[in-house]
Amino acid sequence: MKHQYLVISRGKWDENATPKDVQQAIDRFYAWYEGHLESGRMLEGSRLQVAGKVVSGAGITDGPFAEAKELVGGYWFIVAGSLDEAAALAAENPCLAFGLSLEVRPLEPAKALASETSNETPDAWRAQAH
Numbered sequence: 001m002k003h004q005y006l007v008i009s010r011g012k013w014d015e016n017a018t019p020k021d022v023q024q025a026i027d028r029f030y031a032w033y034e035g036h037l038e039s040g041r042m043l044e045g046s047r048l049q050v051a052g053k054v055v056s057g058a059g060i061t062d063g064p065f066a067e068a069k070e071l072v073g074g075y076w077f078i079v080a081g082s083l084d085e086a087a088a089l090a091a092e093n094p095c096l097a098f099g100l101s102l103e104v105r106p107l108e109p110a111k112a113l114a115s116e117t118s119n120e121t122p123d124a125w126r127a128q129a130h
Helices: 019-039 083-090 094-098 123-129
Strands: 003-010 042-047 052-056 059-063 072-080 101-106
Touching (some): 003 083
């Protein structure tokens, strides 16, 4: 059975690399990515623009405000039989050699429930559940 995995591209280009080397990696990435889109092993994503807003209960502010190592540059999806398989495919990304890192996360098809442990569950709630 195949599942979908979100791939989040993080970080900045290695400042010691040349723009030419980075561009060549980007060109190889798009050839790699488009080939996997055609085969159905990946689903389309997008680069993210620099501008953004942070929306919270306190209001709306300019953003994003992540540290450079946490910056999200874009996302796409991998279709694979397991998280290990999805990570192995993501590890083939040519841009990894130039400072970027990838976060691969399985998508959760179930609706959120406050009674279930999730990414948003406070630590205090987790301690009470055990």
